[in-house]
Amino acid sequence: MRFIHTSDWHLGQTLHQFDRSVEHQAFLDWLSDTLVSEQADALLICGDIFDTANPSAAAQKQFYRFLQQSKNRLPHLQIVIIAGNHDSPGRLEAPAPLLDSLDVTVIGFVPRLADGSIDIASLLVPLKNAQGDIAAWCMAIPFLRPGDVPRIDNANDPYMEGIALLYRQVLQHANDIRAPRQAIIALGHCHMVGGEISEESERRIVIGGTEALSANIFDGNVAYAALGHLHLAQKIGKQEHLRYCGSPLPLSFAEVDYRHQVLRVELQDNQVSAITPLYVPRAVALLRVPEKPAPLAQVLVALTALDIPHDTPAERMPFLEVRVRLNAPEPGLRAAIEQAIEGKPVRLAKIETSFAHRDVSATSDVALAELERLHPDQIFDRLYQSKFGDENQTGTPPEISAAFAELLLATPEVQA
Structure with missing residues (x-):
């Protein structure tokens, strides 16, 4: 079986007030083509599909059009989606009756039974291969809020310990129902211990004093953990099978040097046989000039030297962050920068100023x-x-x- 792991699309996001729908559409088109060329059996989307809990109509149309077109092009494709901290669980689950017909499973909330207990079985989704056989069981656990987790009396940290308990309960149920050659795949939208964050674009999601979750919530029975929330693709605890795939495009200038990707994961029986990054083409460049803050005179020289083809379409013009080191406030700073880039096909998104350190008595x-x-x-x-x-x-x-x-x-x- 082969599946694609992706997360943190943030559809509808703007970059310093600039619309990014062209970039998002370019990614979705590329991903649809990739699913077909890779003949993927499943697509796992690990949260933060939208940038806000109340996304625009245009962003929602992009998303649902992608789901429909991908399923039409690859009829056996199965799609599993969990909500992230940016998403509205209710908004994601609302079209579930229609999405069921596309073999799309959406889990926004932690489901409850009539007695108020957690419906553990509903958090497990069977993943089928091209022959229609169950090849794996997917633990589809969305971003967890305090009210979502089991209650633990006398716990030092009821929220974090409740999260760990829920993962253990779902994993135990998966072990109980799976056949010997079926793998267990865990989906989660969370911050794991050791995960590297992007300060400019990632919203802190841990509630309370604990910083992050331990990788111990995934035991040796989990063949692969598909994680969302952190925008930098990375392994957790140097373990190959615990992965953040990262965001598919840079969500801030701090992510300019990230290698944005989705992950192709192949299963052989109940184990992962290969994990391969598939790099996402960047539809619009993000430029930081200079790479490190410099005095204004040097910055203006670097801006004047920018060489960008003049026939670059307006929607593909690079976004520009200018980084200036000042000794004192410069009232004419923006005017000087705009003059240096006049006529160049760039979009000035941000001017970052910093000042030489001074002792304050x-x-x-x-x-x-x-x-x-x-x-x-x-x-x-x-x-x-x-x-x-x-x-x-x-x-x-x-x-x-x-x-x-x-x-x-x-x-x-x-x-x-």
């Missing part, structure tokens, strides 16, 4: 009682000196002071 602190006696421009002057002042400069530069004064004049509360 205790004398720069302002007591609360003193605030009542100080005018806003005096407070601003103290703040400027604490961040940017040195022995060669006394007072805030006149152009900075003038700009602040203009802001004060435009604020009725201050004028009063």
Whole structure:
């Protein structure tokens, strides 16, 4: 049996207000072609299908069109989807009666029986090979919130221990019902101990003081753990069979150097025989200029030297992050950058500024009682000196002071 592991599509995401539907569609088209060329038996999508719990109609149409077209092109394809922390479980499960006809299983909530207990059996999905035989059992466990997990009295951390207990219960049931040559595949949307995060685009999902889940929740009976949430493709605990596939496109400039991929996994009997990354083509480039923050003069030279074909279509123009190291605020910064890239087929998405480290003395602190006696421009002057002042400069530069004064004049509360 062969399946494709993918996650963290974040359909509907914008990058600093720029629409990314062209990139998402390019990925979905590539993935559909890949499913066909690889003759995959199953597609496992491990959460964060959408970027928000209330995705746009356009993002939802992209998703459901992909499901329909992929199933039409590969009739034996089975698709299993779990909700991530960005997804609305109810919204994902709502079209389940229609998706059943496409052999698509969606698990957004942890299902409950009439007595309120967890329906363990409903979290197991049989995966069939091209011949229609059950080749594996899929533990399809969505992102878990405190109300989703079993209650454990007197636990040090009821939430984390409840998650571990639920995984053990589902795994035990899988062991009870599987035939000897059938594998167990675990799906989860979670943060595992040792997982490397992307600070700019990953929302922290751990509730409480514990940072992440232990890989011990997957015992030796699990042939493969298909994980979602972390955007960097990686192994957990150096174990080949515990994998984050990562996001299919960079969701922030911090992910520019990631090798975005999906994973092709092949099973032989109840074991994994091969795991192969399939790299996702990048439809739109993300540029960081320069690679590390530099003084403005150097940055402007680098921007002027950018060489991008002028016939690049508007929807394929690279997104640009400019990284500038400053010694003091630069009021004309954006204008200078825009002038340097004028006429170049790029989209200025972000200007990242950083300042040389300066020691801030205790004398720069302002007591609360003193605030009542100080005018806003005096407070601003103290703040400027604490961040940017040195022995060669006394007072805030006149152009900075003038700009602040203009802001004060435009604020009725201050004028009063």
